[in-house]
Amino acid sequence: MSHKIVIPIGPYHPLQEEPEFFRLYVDGEKVVDIDIVIGYMHRGIEELSEHNHFDQVPFLVERICGICSHSHPNAYVLAVEDILGGERNVVPERALYIRTIIDEMQRIHSHLLWLGLAGHFIGYNTVWMWAWRYREPILDMFEMITGNRQHYAMCKVGGVRRDIRPQDIPILRKALDELVPVIDMFKGAVMDDPVIQARLKGIGILNRQQAIDWCAVGPTARAAGLDIDVRRDEPYGVTDRLKWNVIIEKDGDIFAKTKVRILELYESINMIRQCLDKLPEGPIDADIKDIPPGEGIGRVEAPRGECFHYVRADGTNRPIRHKIRAPSYMNVASNKVAAVGGTISDAAITLAAVDPCYCCTERTAVLEKGSEKKIMNGFDLIKLSQEKTEKIRNNKDNRD
Amino acid sequence: MMILFNYLIFPGFLFAATVGLIAGWVDRKVTARIQWRKGPPWYQNFVDIVKLTGKETILPEGAGITFLLAPYLGLLCVVLAATILGMTLIFPSAGFTGDLIVILYLLVIPAIAMMIGAAASGNPLASVGASREMKLVLAYELPFLLSVITVIIKSQGAIRLGSVIVHQAASGPNIGSISGISAFIVCILCMQAKLGLVPFDSSEAEQEIMGGTLIEYSGLPLAIFRLTKAVLLYTTPLFLIILFWAGNLSAGSIIWKYIALLVIIILIKNTSPRVRIDQALGFFWGKAAILAAAAVILALAGK
Numbered sequence A: 001m002s003h004k005i006v007i008p009i010g011p012y013h014p015l016q017e018e019p020e021f022f023r024l025y026v027d028g029e030k031v032v033d034i035d036i037v038i039g040y041m042h043r044g045i046e047e048l049s050e051h052n053h054f055d056q057v058p059f060l061v062e063r064i065c066g067i068c069s070h071s072h073p074n075a076y077v078l079a080v081e082d083i084l085g086g087e088r089n090v091v092p093e094r095a096l097y098i099r100t101i102i103d104e105m106q107r108i109h110s111h112l113l114w115l116g117l118a119g120h121f122i123g124y125n126t127v128w129m130w131a132w133r134y135r136e137p138i139l140d141m142f143e144m145i146t147g148n149r150q151h152y153a154m155c156k157v158g159g160v161r162r163d164i165r166p167q168d169i170p171i172l173r174k175a176l177d178e179l180v181p182v183i184d185m186f187k188g189a190v191m192d193d194p195v196i197q198a199r200l201k202g203i204g205i206l207n208r209q210q211a212i213d214w215c216a217v218g219p220t221a222r223a224a225g226l227d228i229d230v231r232r233d234e235p236y237g238v239t240d241r242l243k244w245n246v247i248i249e250k251d252g253d254i255f256a257k258t259k260v261r262i263l264e265l266y267e268s269i270n271m272i273r274q275c276l277d278k279l280p281e282g283p284i285d286a287d288i289k290d291i292p293p294g295e296g297i298g299r300v301e302a303p304r305g306e307c308f309h310y311v312r313a314d315g316t317n318r319p320i321r322h323k324i325r326a327p328s329y330m331n332v333a334s335n336k337v338a339a340v341g342g343t344i345s346d347a348a349i350t351l352a353a354v355d356p357c358y359c360c361t362e363r364t365a366v367l368e369k370g371s372e373k374k375i376m377n378g379f380d381l382i383k384l385s386q387e388k389t390e391k392i393r394n395n396k397d398n399r400d
Numbered sequence B: 001m002m003i004l005f006n007y008l009i010f011p012g013f014l015f016a017a018t019v020g021l022i023a024g025w026v027d028r029k030v031t032a033r034i035q036w037r038k039g040p041p042w043y044q045n046f047v048d049i050v051k052l053t054g055k056e057t058i059l060p061e062g063a064g065i066t067f068l069l070a071p072y073l074g075l076l077c078v079v080l081a082a083t084i085l086g087m088t089l090i091f092p093s094a095g096f097t098g099d100l101i102v103i104l105y106l107l108v109i110p111a112i113a114m115m116i117g118a119a120a121s122g123n124p125l126a127s128v129g130a131s132r133e134m135k136l137v138l139a140y141e142l143p144f145l146l147s148v149i150t151v152i153i154k155s156q157g158a159i160r161l162g163s164v165i166v167h168q169a170a171s172g173p174n175i176g177s178i179s180g181i182s183a184f185i186v187c188i189l190c191m192q193a194k195l196g197l198v199p200f201d202s203s204e205a206e207q208e209i210m211g212g213t214l215i216e217y218s219g220l221p222l223a224i225f226r227l228t229k230a231v232l233l234y235t236t237p238l239f240l241i242i243l244f245w246a247g248n249l250s251a252g253s254i255i256w257k258y259i260a261l262l263v264i265i266i267l268i269k270n271t272s273p274r275v276r277i278d279q280a281l282g283f284f285w286g287k288a289a290i291l292a293a294a295a296v297i298l299a300l301a302g303k
Helices: A045-049 A057-061 A071-084 A093-121 A125-146 A168-191 A194-200 A208-213 A218-223 A254-278 A327-333 A344-353 A378-399 B002-008 B013-034 B044-053 B065-090 B099-121 B124-154 B161-171 B178-194 B219-244 B251-270 B277-300
Strands: A005-009 A021-027 A030-037 A294-302 A305-313 A319-325 A374-376
Touching (some): A005 A344, A030 A344, A045 A057, A045 A319, A071 A093, A071 A294, A071 A319, A093 A125, A093 A168, A093 A254, A125 A168, A125 A378, A168 A254, A194 A254, A218 A305, A254 A344, A305 A327, B002 B013, B013 B065, B013 B219, B044 B219, B065 B099, B065 B161, B065 B219, B099 B161, B099 B219, B124 B178, B124 B277
Antiparallel strands (some): A005 A021, A294 A305
16 A cells, blocks of 8 residues: 555534544545544533532533534433433423424424535535525524524423413414425435535445444434434334334435435424424423432434433432433444545545534624724623514514 | 736736636625625725735745745736737737647646645645646646637637637637537536636635645735636636637627626536546546537538
């Protein structure tokens, strides 16, 4: 073999905004080996969680990831409710439905986000901008229901924190109706484009056996023909009372992963509609006071795959052990087989195709044109954002 | 003195760079509007160049004078090409025999300058970019030359741009015939690759190799490369207009033809993903070369 050159992707790289480090050993353009280094983002969440009481932890764990910011608190409260005797025995009916609605809305926004990023990674910036533009209405719906675009703070032990108001339901339905033709458009534009097919088909293949060996989860595994989905295998919320399909593809290449995600968008919309149809009246919170000693687990199908939380309680108001396993942890490792053998160009999209978790937080200051004078600082921006939330909530009210 | 004026001011450097930078702005603005963004103000590209010239030039360890001179080589040659083309348009009889061949060579040199500079920087990502650029040049030059040969055949073997124009003025633009339009289509695709735009921008692919050939450049040399690209954005479509579409050469007609080509460039750029370098090679040596060869044969048959 001729001598190998190392192409570094990370720790800071325009490809992936989050610090992850991939060392590609290349021979010409061909990737012959890959080293994966993670751990740049260690924040000690598990330890922190053991120093907060049970009702504070959801706020902490939803900050693990800015995109799956419902999955983590959901898995955590499932784990605590497991100690209390199971979600179904503790949580009121209406809260179960609301949890599923938020979960599926999160899947829609996350998959659209990935679709855009995937377009960006193969140099197709139009798909990027369009996918993100059509993700905006979903974020607006989040803002209307929960008050936030991200970090919804909906889950609490024993229920949800906010109700879906009756006047919001038609607006949400309308947003979903408008989303369907958009997804049709993406389905056509992405899946029928010969150049995209040339870039994505047969690239970054993770076959069924490899998916099992590397413990791949979520769309990464389902694209490889592995029939797993926590929503069906171990239902939470009301996922077992709805009619929907687990999307499976056989090929295991990037194209299959894209296809799984696009088709899952339809299923999610379908699930939210059914939830809205069946949404029962009643309380949204069981008002849990004490957590008895014991241990519990919670599993949730996050947009990227199975998200797992383990909680042990000793009768005090704090978890004494909290263990988290996020889906990207397994999926990123599977790049070791998926990216080797392709070219550098393929590696870029392959590394991103497992949808590694991104976290976007921005600070902004608005300056007056031509001078250094700040016309808005952080507090003003928060105020501006709160005003916009109010506007969305009120405007939508008036529209009916 | 007049030659110097032609080279530096009009229709050379100053004019070509200005038009190229404004065309670059049109590209950015239209792209932004397609992508639901606002886009920059019209002077953005000029401000970028001015800002870059004021920035520190960082010299990578081990990079020598080649690294610094490579950008100028590209710019000098592409400005020369712009001057020759501009003069030909103003005085079709002013050219010299073989200026078509000279232009062909001059238009390759920016790519070569980029390779030299990238190779001199000693960065592994830049060397990947340089090798991609080299493969791309090898790929698109074959169909591009075949298309130009089509034009030469159609102009009864003239290798002087003036004669090509005169011939088209007499017997209609080359684009009007089957062989001409086939060669023209191939040339548009080659132009996209020459300009280093999506889908053929893999030598600079930001998401893969972080700017590739340009990764080590900063300050003035980077500004020179940007200017080179701008002048190229003016020169290459102009070359195509002269070769294929030169029936009526009033100023207004040249402007709308140029804008039409610019629109095509922007549309291609915004409706396709980046292709891998081996796919680009396969495309240019396969489909594009076959179409260009067919054009040559058709031209020989007088179609």
